[in-house]
Amino acid sequence: MKRRKELSEEELDLIRNKVTEDEALEKFFKDCCLRNLRPATIEYYKNEFHATKKMLKKDLVDIKQEDIEAFIVRSKTQISITTINTRLRALRAFYNYLKKNKLISTNPMKNIKLLRDRQKVIETLDNQEIEKLITIMRNDRTFVSFRNEVILLVFLDTGIRLSELVGIEVEDVATNHIVIRKTKNLYQRIVYLSERTQEQLRKYLVIRGDVDETNKLFINRDNNELKPHSIQTGFTSYGKRAGISKRVSPHTFRHTMAKRMIMAGADAFTLMTILGHSDMTITKKYVYIWGPDIEKKHKQYSALKGLKF
Known part of the structure; x- marks a missing residue:
């Protein structure tokens, strides 16, 4: 049987010595500490990553663009647009870091935009x-x-x-x-x-x-x-x-x-x-x-x- 012209993503990952999820998270949070991010910000990232994994049932380093899209569609029936966007911002920060440091070949958030939300009335006191x-x-x-x-x-x-x-x-x-x-x-x-x-x-x-x-x-x-x-x-x-x-x-x-x-x-x-x-x-x-x-x-x-x- 004749071989394919191009290697599959799995084969490419094998060649690249693909980073594991634990390694990726360790490097990301180390960078957060080096940038002196607030403990509350780091905790926010951890919570959003956990929620994403729980919904998609995949390791973060295995998530593709189509997974993010499916996550958005499913989330719209369960949580608010504001919460979805909050989660997407956390994922964007994570994958931007991995891509910038060449720990992943493709950024799954590259073509994902935040969802448009209705402008809420901001209450004030008279x-x-x-x-x-x-x-x-x-x-x-x-x-x-x-x-x-x-x-x-x-x-x-x-x-x-x-x-x-x-x-x-x-x-x-x-x-x-x-x-x-x-x-x-x-x-x-x-x-x-x-x-x-x-x-x-x-x-x-x-x-x-x-x-x-x-x-x-x-x-x-x-x-x-x-x-x-x-x-x-x-x-x-x-x-x-x-x-x-x-x-x-x-x-x-x-x-x-x-x-x-x-x-x-x-x-x-x-x-x-x-x-x-x-x-x-x-x-x-x-x-x-x-x-x-x-x-x-x-x-x-x-x-x-x-x-x-």
Whole structure:
């Protein structure tokens, strides 16, 4: 029998000394560590790789483009578009690394695009809703409620993330600003405080006092470090008590701060810096979503306003 002109993929893999899945993952995660990626990012990759393997029932190094396509089709009946895209981003990072380092011959993600998703409404809080939350906290008259009021003010004043807030230590606080060290992109930044937040934060520091258990700025009743979950559940509870149908969370406060700054006339570059975005993509999204508000500002401050010709 006459031989084929070209070798099969399996035969080519044999010649190339194809990398095993364990070897590929070890090299990829070593590279993640060398690039000093956050532990949360590395954990995200591990979770998405595990989910992909579980669905496709194949080793990651054996996955082809058609497998990815089948995975997408099947996933659309089971999980959200956002979750699918999150998984695809992880796979793209993995296979791009393998291809770049010549550990695979073909990148199965090369021709795969992220799925288009409908633009979701980003909820923000209005003045009345914010005032309701503050009123409920003040009515409680406890250390926890006052601490949460200060946390709310810091969120709304600075737009910092929950992970950034819980990372703040007492020495990071200055008179009119806070140094944010535990950032998503590893770049420290300074966020500034309004006079109202400065005043309440000064009072909180007096009430907090010096504790031996932790140097974190925000602590629980036992003087230990405050955990993100406690903050999340606390504000969810306040939202229900205030009769607010929207989601009341640190991320909602971040969106609220961004919208209010845009409506007040802040430029995109300033907002990007304050929020700690690595690029303009998300900042532009905010500007686009609240476009009608921007249109009003344009009419109010148009460079042609007042000219007679």
